[in-house]
Amino acid sequence: MKNVIIGKKASIGMNVRIGNFTTIENDVVIGDNTWIGNNVNILNGTRIGENCQIYSSAVLGGNPQDLKYNNEYSTLEIGNNNIIREFVTINKGTKSKQKTVIGSDNLIMSNAHIGHDCFIGNHCIIGFSVGMAGEVIVCDYVNISGLTAIHQFSVIGEHSIISGISRVVKDIPPYIVAAREPLSYVGLNLVGLKRRGFETEKLNELKEIYRIVFQQKRNTTLALEFIEKHFKQTIERDKIIDFIRNSTRGIIKGNQE
Numbered sequence: 001m002k003n004v005i006i007g008k009k010a011s012i013g014m015n016v017r018i019g020n021f022t023t024i025e026n027d028v029v030i031g032d033n034t035w036i037g038n039n040v041n042i043l044n045g046t047r048i049g050e051n052c053q054i055y056s057s058a059v060l061g062g063n064p065q066d067l068k069y070n071n072e073y074s075t076l077e078i079g080n081n082n083i084i085r086e087f088v089t090i091n092k093g094t095k096s097k098q099k100t101v102i103g104s105d106n107l108i109m110s111n112a113h114i115g116h117d118c119f120i121g122n123h124c125i126i127g128f129s130v131g132m133a134g135e136v137i138v139c140d141y142v143n144i145s146g147l148t149a150i151h152q153f154s155v156i157g158e159h160s161i162i163s164g165i166s167r168v169v170k171d172i173p174p175y176i177v178a179a180r181e182p183l184s185y186v187g188l189n190l191v192g193l194k195r196r197g198f199e200t201e202k203l204n205e206l207k208e209i210y211r212i213v214f215q216q217k218r219n220t221t222l223a224l225e226f227i228e229k230h231f232k233q234t235i236e237r238d239k240i241i242d243f244i245r246n247s248t249r250g251i252i253k254g255n256q257e
Helices: 190-195 200-216 220-230 235-246
Strands: 028-030 046-048 059-062 075-078 089-091 099-102 176-179 184-188
Touching: 046 059, 059 075, 075 089, 089 099, 184 190, 184 200, 190 200, 200 220, 200 235, 220 235
Parallel strands: 028 046, 046 075, 059 089, 075 099
Antiparallel strands: 176 184
């Protein structure tokens, strides 16, 4: 290792490999078997789990890019088995939530930015040059394609996929594909759902629920009441209903074609 700077109080696990010209500050914890490339900056308040791969020139735990930030203590918490590619930047939290959280088993591609107080679930793919503003929530098994820009406070539901070069300004419900401009519902995420064991009967249920939400009923409140009355209660049905009812930004629209 050449010109590596490691704070005396940093906690480094077993079998951690650290590349040349990397800086790890004092208030940092890194789990076992994590690999860190060259020119990486891991800053105070960062917590990294086991078996992660962090590639060259990533900056983790930088101060929030928020004018309201006043040097209050906050953290960046990263789980296990994450791959963080070149030039990724992930900021720590502000007094709003005190932390930014990245779950486990995620791939964050090169040049992506994840802002302060974001929450990323597990098994997500964040494409290259995705820009994510503060306090965004990304649920499990989400795939965000490259060059997508995500407005602050947006929520992206589980098992959804967003097409490349998209502009996310509304919440995206679970299980769907979001594409076109303006960003719209264009169907279920069939490929992803089938890979994760969703059977035909369940896919048909989800498809029919979203037909009611996006096509048959123009009034969302009436659509949800109709679904509650006429569809058998299932975990997936209730997740969709709860997601839409709890959306503060409103959800994306249906297919405009």
